Amino acid sequence: MMPVMLLTIPGRVTFQEKRVIPTFHTSITNMDDLMQFLPKSFGKKEEEKYDASDVINHTRKKKVVPKVRKPRRNVGEHEPEPTYRYGIDEIPDGNKKKRYREEDYETVDLDPSLNIPYTHEVNLQGHSRVVSSLALDPSGTRLLTGGYDSFIKFWDLPNLDHERLSNFRELEPYPGQVIHTLDYSATGDRFIAAGSSKQVKVFNRDGHEKFTTPIGYQYITDMASTKGHIARITAAFWHPTDTNLIVTSSHDSSVRIWDTNVSKKHRDIFKVRNSRGLAKSPVNGCVMSPNGKQIYAAAQDGCLHRFDVRTGRCNKRIQNIHGYGADVSCMKFSEDERQFIVRATDDSLKVWDSRKLDDGPVKLWSDLPNKYEETSCLFSPGEKYIVTGTSVIGDTQELGKLVFFDRNSFVKVKEVDVSSGSVVSIIWNEKTNQIITGCSEKIVHIFYNPEISKKGILLSLKRAPKKRKIEDSIQHRNIMNPHALPMFKQAPSARRQREKARNDPVLSHRPEPPQIGPGSGGRLGSSLTASIMKDLVPKTEITADPREAILRYAKQAEENPMFFGNAYKDTQPKNEDDKNEEDEE
DSSP states (O other): OOOOOOOSSOEEEETTTTEEEEOOOOOHHHHHHHHTTSOOOOSSOOOOOOOOHHHHHHTBOBOOOOOOOOOOOOTTOOOOOOOOOTTTSOOOOTTSOOOOOGGGBOOOOOOTTTOOOOSEEEEEEOOSSOEEEEEEOTTSOEEEEEETTSOEEEEEGGGOOTTTOOOSEEEOSSTTSOEEEEEEOTTSSEEEEEESSSOEEEEETTSOEEEEOOBOOTTOSOGGGSSSBSSOEEEEEEOSSOTTEEEEEETTTEEEEEETTOOSSOSEEEEOBOTTSSSBOOEEEEEEOTTSSEEEEEETTSOEEEEETTTOOEEEEEOOSSOTTOOEEEEEEOTTSSEEEEEETTTEEEEEETTOGGGOOSEEEOOOOOOOTTOOEEEOTTSOEEEEEOOOOTTOSOOEEEEEEETTTOOEEEEEEEESSOEEEEEEETTTTEEEEEETTSEEEEEEOTTTOOSTHHHHHSSOOOOOOGGGGOOOOOOOOGGGSTTTOOOOOHHHHHHHHHHOTTTTTOOOOOOBSSOBTTBOOBOHHHHHHHHHSOOOTTTSOHHHHHHTTHHHHHHSOOSSTTTTTTTOOOOHHHHHHHHHO
16 A cells, blocks of 8 residues: 655545545634625525615706806807816716716705605606607606607607616607697597698507598688698697597687598588687687587687587687787696686786686786797696796796696795706696606606606616626627628639529520419410410411401402402402503513
């Protein structure tokens, strides 16, 4: 037996395998540290719960700073390039996310009794111009945004990636035109899109066009005789009680009701006249009562017309509902059918009582700047507040704001700074309790409160970010093989050339196969049996030349005329051609 060398490592010696197995004496604390690196169980591991508190804390409302207007430069004068001091100034990185400090966030004095979600905000960027219209389906999951860039963008709020916040689809129904109106149906399966045109289009949930209103004949003076609008659409929305009907108003001084199942002509029409009831007056906006029995139309001359849907007649006309030369940007009705609000470009917001129109507006606010034809106003969920947005006019240091008024006392309860630009479109969803605004700064702001809001954008913020795999970072580039270029391409072998010529019907002189089935390429179609019998059966008189068949009996007819030859035998003149032939002979 070979001797085994003694080692200083404590342990036991096994002479069968001639190796030393050391035995370590470790403490309990060291063993616990070692167990952390060892697997504790087999199979699928339980995923760790994602903590979204940091993401939600990052979406706290920031302080809004007025936009600094750049001074005007002379023609040919360029803006000077910024200079940075090495080691002192930080060079801005466009790809680097901005880090906010604690002083960048706005201090919010939250009043629980108000129940207004404005403590946190998420900004969606995708448009290149003013965001003029918004639409949210009844469930509060799919958002539509339309702008002056003529695009409609689709946003899936619960499934947004909170790191990118990008739309998943876009649509351009009216190329080069402004999107003025977007409205979802009560079921959420269709939506209306109206631009700066004479037509209104209805799309399904995925953006496929389903219905388009026809265009009327512009040389007919009676609007009832035309099948559609002949001027720009100013308002379009779904009928409050019938999901197959839509209501539109236009500058052609008419309000029409359309049936989406019949695309040839409008169903009902209401003609708007001026204050004297004689000439036409363009319609800037309209609204229908929640029961669908009355239509209120605001004309350009400042008159408000109330129509009875059943009879089609105007039963009420109120003058001076807004200033001269101003346009009505929005009209909304309350659910109890008692009040409706009118927003106009004369910086006013008026509350009207539908039962007492002769008494004038119930309340008037005249200090709310408005320079856009699409500026919205609405009743809050539960109709506790009246909400509208303000515009930034000129080079002032004002901000675009959301203004909240109490509906009963008409007292201003809250002002929320939204953007350095104007606030144009507004939506307040009842199920999610989130406020969405579209601004002139090309940004969509979503305001929420984690304590009183639910679902909607909160679902995407609380979802863990997608784990990126190594395959996602691999760039698949096209491999350019130099020998595949025509200049480096080698001629194929003789065997390959013969095989290629054999498969070519022109080079191999392959006969054309019989035409089976319907004819194509100038060939008549026939079956396989007909093509075979065509060669077996001789030609008949049907396929023979008719001239040859007639000349075959010419000599017999001349020698023995049977029908009319004997009657004209003595008087028939002789053909000169025959005489010339005899002389030549």
